[in-house]
Amino acid sequence: MREIVFRRRDDGLDLWLPVEPVPASRPRVTRWGVYYGKRYTAFRKEVSEILGRTDLPKGLPLLGRLKVYASFFVLKPRTSIREWPNGDLDNYLKTLDVFNGILWKDDDQIVEFEAVKRFVHKPVEGISDPGIQLLILQK
Numbered sequence: 001m002r003e004i005v006f007r008r009r010d011d012g013l014d015l016w017l018p019v020e021p022v023p024a025s026r027p028r029v030t031r032w033g034v035y036y037g038k039r040y041t042a043f044r045k046e047v048s049e050i051l052g053r054t055d056l057p058k059g060l061p062l063l064g065r066l067k068v069y070a071s072f073f074v075l076k077p078r079t080s081i082r083e084w085p086n087g088d089l090d091n092y093l094k095t096l097d098v099f100n101g102i103l104w105k106d107d108d109q110i111v112e113f114e115a116v117k118r119f120v121h122k123p124v125e126g127i128s129d130p131g132i133q134l135l136i137l138q139k
Contacts, residue, residue, distance in 0.1 A: 003054065004018075019131060020074060020130035020131065021131070024097075061101060062109070068113050068137075069137075072085070072092045087117070
């Protein structure tokens with residue numbers, strides 16, 4: 001079973017989410033409502049389920065100004081000749097909305113952000129798994 005790993009720091013929180021990141025898709029609007037792509041919807045559902053069964057550390061959600069370092073580790077397809085994952089980095093960042101009200105009250109608290117997206121090759125459990133790593137610092 002996949003578990004979020006938290007490590008408390010004096011100045012914030014370090015987190016590993018072992019779910020392969022998916023860039024946020026553009027919302028589709030129809031006369032029946034608004035919906036997102038299947039992969040992104042499945043990603044949000046999986047993260048929500050993991051968060052729902054996780055015992056969160058005390059002191060969450062974090063309040064005040066935050067600086068976030070985010071690394072998105074995506075499994076490289078066997079047939080890809082690209083050196084970096086598909087999807088705009090800003091769309092990967094939008095996936096962090098799932099943490100609103102959980103890690104931070106609202107993502108508008110984030111005043112500084114650094115992010116990277118990278119491929120992982122041949123995952124070895126615990127060493128090179130796909131997932132999201134966050135370092136959240138209180139400013």
